């Protein structure tokens with residue numbers, strides 16, 4: 001934000017915020033600028049430090065009512081999701097709440113990897129339910145319903161007691177009890193994981209370049225020639241806008257190369 005230290009800067013900041021308010025057309029012919037109210041509706045992320053978390057509260061008992069009416073049909077009465085979806089609860093033991101590591105994640109014989117076994121941050125659970133659930137009506141829950149049903153989900157694995165009241169303050173205590181709060185790391189292959197004998201190195205590791213960076217793209221791997229159009233033209237299967245354009249797989253280049261802006265890549 002503008003924090004001017006000098007009068008000249010103050011004037012400049014004033015001008016900038018005025019022009020931000022004006023209906024500046026950034027991309028002529030493409031839609032219109034989003035209004036502040038529209039942006040506010042999208043700006044709902046809740047971060048691990050709880051920035052963005054709205055005030056509200058809900059009890060485990062209230063959450064059970066929401067769960068049984070709007071969640072249990074898909075995720076099971078106890079979050080066991082034994083029919084279609086991945087289980088949300090189960091596999092967490094009392095000692096994990098103390099240690100911050102879920103022991104069953106290291107046991108390759110343990111049959112599932114439930115949500116609460118893996119999840120390191122309670123803010124993510126709150127945020128996900130708030131933005132995406134129930135599946136058939138995302139964003140239909142009130143803030144208090146999200147608090148309540150989150151409390152109920154946490155209770156399923158004994159992370160909070162049955163008389164717990166979850167609100168914007170008590171949620172910080174919950175973070176200290178998340179079973180896998182210290183268990184998340186990137187020092188392993190995505191699949192198979194360490195417990196299945198996977199390498200103790202990430203699939204991808206790089207450091208963001210901040211100065212004197214390369215300006216040319218050099219391709220180090222690409223689709224083999226015989227497989228290029230195995231699924232039709234990938235470029236036709238992607239949106240026309242945005243970063244991900246999809247390569248034109250009907251083009252039969254002998255040597256793969258980075259495509260230029262002028263081409264339909």
Ligand code: HEC
Pocket residue numbers: 066067070071072073074075085086088114115125128129133134135136141149
């Ligand atoms: C119609 C079925 C359906 C209903 C009802 C439903 N969900 Fe879901 N839920 C899903 C599906 C499907 C996913 C996986 C979505 C994905 O991965 O993109 C999911 C994912 C989740 C996850 C994340 C699991 C993970 O490990 O990533 C949580 C938490 C969750 N739902 C909670 C709820 C809550 C709370 C409710 C009720 C308010 C609810 N769901 C209602 C189908 C449903």
